[in-house]
Amino acid sequence: MSDIIETYKKNTRRSAKADERVKRSIIGGNSRGAAVWQPHTLTVERGEGSQVFDxxxxxxxxLINNFTSLVHGHAYPPIVEAATRQIAQGTAWTANNHGQAELAETLIERIPATESVRFTNSGTEAGMLALQIARAITGRLKILMSRFGYHGSLMEFEIGTFGGFLDFHGADTTHTATYNDADSFEQVLAEHGSEIAAVFVEPVMGAGGVVRGETEFLERVGKAANEAGALFVVDEVITYRLSTGGEQMNRGIEPDLTMLGKLIGGGFPVGAVGGRREYMKIFDPTEPKSFHSGTFVGNPVTMAAGVVSTRELTQERIDTMAGLCDRLDVSLHSSARKLGLPFSTNREGSMLNVFFQHEAPTQGPLRNDEKEITLFYLAALNRGLLMATRGMIALSTVMDEARIDDVAERAAAAMADLAAELG
Ligand SMILES: Cc1ncc(COP(=O)(O)O)c(C=O)c1O
Incomplete structure (x- = not known):
């Protein structure tokens, strides 16, 4: 039996009990597929700053900060203050609130291609809304996205990540092409362009392994989409943390629609679509072409927290996080080298994905380190580090050099545990 797994079981007995209980009512033990692992998922009771307690x-x-969304860590005092003040004044009503305008104005000011915004309850719903807009504008049904791309757990999008589900999801509505291969997108558009409403792309694939989309690739896909009469949708749900104007600003690309989510809700459920006024106009209630609503859309608590989270993500903080992530990256490589472990990373700003193989993937999660990453994930937990099961890391603004050096030491110990177990 594996020492790493045995240690994890010994360390987390109460989580094991909690897991047994929840599995009686929720098959698999969690409604959230991306937060489940074996032998049992950890139950966390509290978070504060850069730390959580099980x-x-x-x-x-x-090290994952709710998949990038807690960009200021847990219970960040200015967000706690804004959210609790709002909760004490009521959490939702069937009318407007000031926070919605404030968050919309902040996003429009920051993201050049965003002239108007609508909010949703999640990034998945942002994808649904972007698709709705594209269908209404073009009168077409289908989408084109990257194989291994992730735009939320909507049937039309699932195909990219979970190819095996293709037979009964999305097959009639979704075309895929290869990430970082503009020819492959252009070819699909040449053949099927007249039926494609929108082309979706992440400027950096998050779930796909923090894979950077080459700028020329993004430019060519955007151009080919527009030439085919389709809308170019850039999914910045994760990458908005890479600059105050999103990764599109770093690359100088101007999509028709931008999907947002995660950090713009300050830790509360959120999503948004931003775009040119001519597209967003379909929801103008004085001459409606389409309808979009939701009981909790733009709710005052999310908006209050989101305004603080977004405004406090300054370029200076973004640059500091990127520097810390680079420092961690260098340390991780050095530790792996000393242990003789095959190792590579994809790093983009404050995000990183580790791989126990010589080459990091460039077109999606094409990895052959299933055993190593699974054991390293648990070894890291044993050493006091929480990341994503696939080895993804996203730092927060409340981390400093001392914290990163402590993380690097713990990661080195976890790698040594892994090396010992692999023999
Ligand atoms: C790039 C991207 N788009 C969309 C989503 C979906 O967002 P949500 O989980 O809030 O529905 C995610 C979630 O991880 C994502 O990474």
Whole structure:
């Protein structure tokens, strides 16, 4: 039996009990597929700053920050203050609130291609809304996206990540092409362009392994989409943390629509679509062409927290996080080298994905380190580090050099545990 797995089980007995209980009512033990692992998922009871605390009272540095959304860490005091003030004044009503305008204005000011915004409850819903707009504008049904791309858990999008589900999801509505291969997108558009409403692309694939989309690739895909009469949708749900104007500003690209989510809700459920006024106009209630609503869309608590989270993500903080992530990246490579482990990373700003193989993938999660990453993930938990099961890391603004050096030491110990176990 694996020492790493045995240690994890010993460390997390109360989480094991909680897992047994939840599995009786929720098959798999969590409604959230991306937060499940074996032998049992951790139950976390509290988060503060860069740290979380589990049901057994153990402390972890949170290196994934709810998949990039807690860009200021847990219980960030200015967000707690704004959200609790709003909660005390009521959490939702069937009318407008000031926070919605404030967050919309902030996003429009920051993201050049965004002239008007609509909010949703999640990034998945942002994808649904972007698709709705593209269908209404073009009168077409289908989409084109990257194989291994992730735009949320909507049937039309699932195909990219979970190819095996293709037979009964999305097959009639979704074309795929190869990430970082503009020819492959152009070819699909040449053949099927007249039926494609929108081309979706992540400027950096998050779920796909923090894979940077080459700028020329993004430019060519955008151009080919527009030439085919389709809308070019850039999904910045994760990458908005890479600059105050999103990754599109770093690359100088101007999509027709931008999907947002995660950090713009300050830790509360959120999504948004931004775009040119001519597209967003379909929702103008004085001459409606389409309808979009939701009971909790633009709710005052999310908006209050989101305004603080977004405004406090300054370029200076973005640059500091990127520097810290680079420091961590260098340390991780050095530790792996000393242990003789095959190792590579994809890093983009404050995000990183580790791979226990010589080459990091460039077109999606094409990896052959399933055993190593699974064991390293648990070894890292044993050493007090929480990341994504696939080895993704996203830092927060409340981390400093001392914290990163502590993380690097713990990661080195986890790698040594892995090396020992692999023999
Ligand atoms: C690039 C991207 N788009 C969309 C989504 C979906 O967002 P949500 O999980 O809020 O529905 C995600 C979630 O991880 C994402 O990474």
């Amino acid at each position: 049901a057994d009272g153990r402390e972890y540095t949170d």
